[in-house]
Amino acid sequence: MVRTLSIVVWLLLIILPIGSGVLFLLLSSFHPQTVVNSAALVNLLSEYESIVGSFMLAVVAPLGACYLALWMAPGLLQRPRLQQLLSPLLSIPHVSFAVGLMLLMSPSGWLIRLVDSVSGLFPSPPAGWPLPEKSLVTVMVVLVLKELPFLLLMISAQLKQLPVSSWLTQAQSCGYSERQAWWRIVAPELLRRLTLPMAAVIIYSLSVVDIPLLVGSNTQALLAQRVYEWTFQFSTDSQVKSITGAWVLLAMAFVLLLINTRHAAMYRCLVLCKKVNTRSAWWNSNKASQYVWALLGILALAIIVILALQSLASHWFYPTLWPASLSLERWQTEGPYLAEPASYSFWLALTSALFGTLAAIVLLQRQRQKAANAFYWPVLIALFIPQVPLILGWQFVLREPLSDGWQIGWVLWSHAVYTLPYSYLVLYGAYVRFDQQWLTRAQSLGYSAREAWWRIMLPMLKQPIAVAFAVAFAVSIAQYLPTQWLGQGLTPTLTTEAVSVASGGDWRIGSLYALLQMLLPLVVFVAIGLIRTQSYAEHS
Amino acid sequence: MLNIRNLNIGTLSDSAMTPLLSVEELTINKGEIVTLMGPSGVGKSTLLRWVLGESLPYFCIEGELTLNGKNIGDLSIAKRQLGMMFQKGGLFPHLTVKENCLFAQKARSVLPVKQQKGKASTMLKKLGLWEKWSVYPDSLSGGQYARIALICSLLAEPQAMLLDEPFSALDANLREEVRQWAFAQLQEKEIPTLLVTHDRADACGRILKLEQGEIQQEVANV
Numbered sequence: 001m002v003r004t005l006s007i008v009v010w011l012l013l014i015i016l017p018i019g020s021g022v023l024f025l026l027l028s029s030f031h032p033q034t035v036v037n038s039a040a041l042v043n044l045l046s047e048y049e050s051i052v053g054s055f056m057l058a059v060v061a062p063l064g065a066c067y068l069a070l071w072m073a074p075g076l077l078q079r080p081r082l083q084q085l086l087s088p089l090l091s092i093p094h095v096s097f098a099v100g101l102m103l104l105m106s107p108s109g110w111l112i113r114l115v116d117s118v119s120g121l122f123p124s125p126p127a128g129w130p131l132p133e134k135s136l137v138t139v140m141v142v143l144v145l146k147e148l149p150f151l152l153l154m155i156s157a158q159l160k161q162l163p164v165s166s167w168l169t170q171a172q173s174c175g176y177s178e179r180q181a182w183w184r185i186v187a188p189e190l191l192r193r194l195t196l197p198m199a200a201v202i203i204y205s206l207s208v209v210d211i212p213l214l215v216g217s218n219t220q221a222l223l224a225q226r227v228y229e230w231t232f233q234f235s236t237d238s239q240v241k242s243i244t245g246a247w248v249l250l251a252m253a254f255v256l257l258l259i260n261t262r263h264a265a266m267y268r269c270l271v272l273c274k275k276v277n278t279r280s281a282w283w284n285s286n287k288a289s290q291y292v293w294a295l296l297g298i299l300a301l302a303i304i305v306i307l308a309l310q311s312l313a314s315h316w317f318y319p320t321l322w323p324a325s326l327s328l329e330r331w332q333t334e335g336p337y338l339a340e341p342a343s344y345s346f347w348l349a350l351t352s353a354l355f356g357t358l359a360a361i362v363l364l365q366r367q368r369q370k371a372a373n374a375f376y377w378p379v380l381i382a383l384f385i386p387q388v389p390l391i392l393g394w395q396f397v398l399r400e401p402l403s404d405g406w407q408i409g410w411v412l413w414s415h416a417v418y419t420l421p422y423s424y425l426v427l428y429g430a431y432v433r434f435d436q437q438w439l440t441r442a443q444s445l446g447y448s449a450r451e452a453w454w455r456i457m458l459p460m461l462k463q464p465i466a467v468a469f470a471v472a473f474a475v476s477i478a479q480y481l482p483t484q485w486l487g488q489g490l491t492p493t494l495t496t497e498a499v500s501v502a503s504g505g506d507w508r509i510g511s512l513y514a515l516l517q518m519l520l521p522l523v524v525f526v527a528i529g530l531i532r533t534q535s536y537a538e539h540s
Numbered sequence: 541m542l543n544i545r546n547l548n549i550g551t552l553s554d555s556a557m558t559p560l561l562s563v564e565e566l567t568i569n570k571g572e573i574v575t576l577m578g579p580s581g582v583g584k585s586t587l588l589r590w591v592l593g594e595s596l597p598y599f600c601i602e603g604e605l606t607l608n609g610k611n612i613g614d615l616s617i618a619k620r621q622l623g624m625m626f627q628k629g630g631l632f633p634h635l636t637v638k639e640n641c642l643f644a645q646k647a648r649s650v651l652p653v654k655q656q657k658g659k660a661s662t663m664l665k666k667l668g669l670w671e672k673w674s675v676y677p678d679s680l681s682g683g684q685y686a687r688i689a690l691i692c693s694l695l696a697e698p699q700a701m702l703l704d705e706p707f708s709a710l711d712a713n714l715r716e717e718v719r720q721w722a723f724a725q726l727q728e729k730e731i732p733t734l735l736v737t738h739d740r741a742d743a744c745g746r747i748l749k750l751e752q753g754e755i756q757q758e759v760a761n762v
Contacts, residue, residue, distance in 0.1 A: 371597050436594075437626060437628070438632065440592065440594055440617060440624070441624060441626075441630075441632075442643075443593075443616070443617035443618045444592060444617055444618075444620075444622055444623060444624045444696075445618075445643070445644050445647055445648070446619075446621075446647030446648040447618055447647045448616070448618050451647075455643070456632060460632070460634050
């Protein structure tokens with residue numbers, strides 16, 4: 001039964017979506033009307049600013065997040081409870097995070113207002129503020145800060161598998177400081193193990209559309225954003241451009257993934273050749289990274305508070321620090337419009353997270369049956385292909401079913417394609433490490449293999465399964481492109497509405513959608529945190 | 541009585557089979573404890589796991605296995621009625637002591653739950669561990685854990701018992717005490733027991749030494 005189910009999962013959630021995406025690109029590239037040739041490529045290269053911008057974003061944001069995570073990770077060794085901070089941070093969708101960050105840090109944001117209220121330095125929003133409301137740098141900052149908790153969670157999982165403490169002690173006995181030992185001994189191994197999560201972050205940064213729509217530059221759109229826009233234009237020229245753009249995105253993804261596979265080796269060469277500095281820089285200390293942990297926590301809290309305040313503020317003009325008055329008026333006015341997207345978001349997230357988590361369990365159980373414990377990266381392949389060409393393919397393949405009114409079903413399917421790899425990523429460690437001896441013992445007491453799985457393995461893995469579900473739920477809530485394209489505007493979610501409202505410049509109503517978008521996964525994470533489970537992980 | 545005959549264990553690598561262990565005949569009588577000793581990698585734990593009925597994909601194993609005259613070689617683990625106590629994992633961590641005791645009985649016992657409870661609580665009271673009835677295994681000391689794990693195994697009424705270095709996690713003082721108690725329990729209930737260990741101090745009953753892929757000699761009877 002598990003075998004059959006795993007074949008169904010492979011076909012429906014891995015082979016069909018990836019195959020159709022690639023098939024579409026190939027078919028349309030050779031189609032007489034939309035043929036991709038050197039002229040099309042030259043035409044596209046005139047948009048070199050978009051290509052360079054996308055490339056820079058896909059290099060700087062993942063690297064920034066990665067090294068910041070490595071710098072902060074020793075905090076996880078000293079205070080393992082910090083890991084609990086990561087779940088709520090992870091639950092904040094990118095769009096909510098971007099809206100909240102802008103309300104806090106933009107030139108007219110709360111931080112500037114605070115500085116002005118104390119010093120009177122900024123009677124009007126500063127012109128040269130490094131984090132303008134719309135720029136490539138702003139997109140980079142949003143992505144770095146948003147990918148940081150994901151990478152820290154991945155590092156935290158790896159730290160549990162490595163004898164880091166003894167490595168650090170051993171290196172310190174050779175005369176290295178704790179931090180030097182961390183960067184020279186632990187970081188290279190962690191980087192090697194972060195190859196797959198980094199690949200996912202790189203591809204996300206390369207193909208992200210909703211964040212640039214919100215906080216990206218209006219004049220220099222990123223390539224994924226341009227491809228997204230071209231597909232909505234019906235001229236043949238735009239169609240050719242969109243297909244050529246999709247190919248360029250795939251080529252860039254391929255190059256970046258290739259470089260990513262050499263990242264750990266390059267770092268190792270670099271760090272081992274580096275002279276040992278006997279004086280430690282102030283910023284490279286455990287204390288400094290602890291401050292950043294605190295800042296990260298404050299930032300998450302501040303984002304929730306500012307979104308709530310903004311949604312309740314009746315008037316809040318610059319440079320006043322607090323709103324003139326608070327009222328529920330906006331909630332009441334927007335209430336009827338919020339209900340539909342909130343309901344779509346919730347049900348889509350619930351069902352796709354359920355499907356994704358169950359599919360991940362099926363694949364992992366099949367791996368256990370085959371005694372194949374190695375991480376099976378093809379399950380994550382949807383994360384390694386830019387979303388734009390992939391979903392463009394789905395839209396093409398599903399033209400007829402979509403016009404027959406099956407949008408919601410296909411949106412659900414597209415969400416499940418993305419919830420599966422994240423559930424697999426979260427569950428993998430706990431599932432494959434689960435000691436067979438527990439099941440054997442249950443069987444020796446007279447229980448069948450199936451009964452042992454239900455009565456022993458499932459309850460013992462309750463916590464990681466719940467976390468996988470919560471992550472999948474958050475992933476579904478944050479989906480923009482699949483919902484927008486396959487839903488054809490008929491399945492509005494909080495994410496699609498937040499992007500369309502906030503990208504139009506209305507941050508006040510945008511904050512309403514963003515707050516709700518953030519609260520849904522947060523509630524799930526909090527609920528899971530409240531489940532007291534004596535899980536396998538706690539006892540092993 | 542547990543009987544093993546014509547057992548051949550080989551390791552599989554690159555589709556080639558390397559002989560590991562052969563046992564012509566090994567019989568463990570009612571109430572008898574047999575200890576198999578030998579260095580790591582000699583195949584003693586593999587033998588034990590084969591008796592238990594685990595699937596061992598990297599081994600090629602042939603042999604006959606009977607329990608009280610009945611061939612159990614083709615039966616699933618659940619149907620063999622063999623108790624086990626291995627190095628770790630005696631008690632399920634997500635179940636309380638009470639739940640562990642009831643879980644151990646539920647699959648096979650025909651007694652109503654009330655009587656199952658009574659049986660378990662009587663055994664715990666005898667040991668002075670009654671106050672641990674509602675706690676989770678992680679709050680038990682090493683000695684309490686080992687004792688309750690054996691009680692749970694015995695509650696399932698096994699026809700034979702398999703022990704794989706069951707006391708290795710205990711400290712020296714406690715180890716001797718628990719060891720004496722456990723063997724006394726097994727002998728009192730007349731359960732044929734096969735123990736494998738590499739530590740002479742853990743051995744009990746008839747001691748057999750595994751060397752060069754065979755049972756070399758009967759070392760002693762303690």
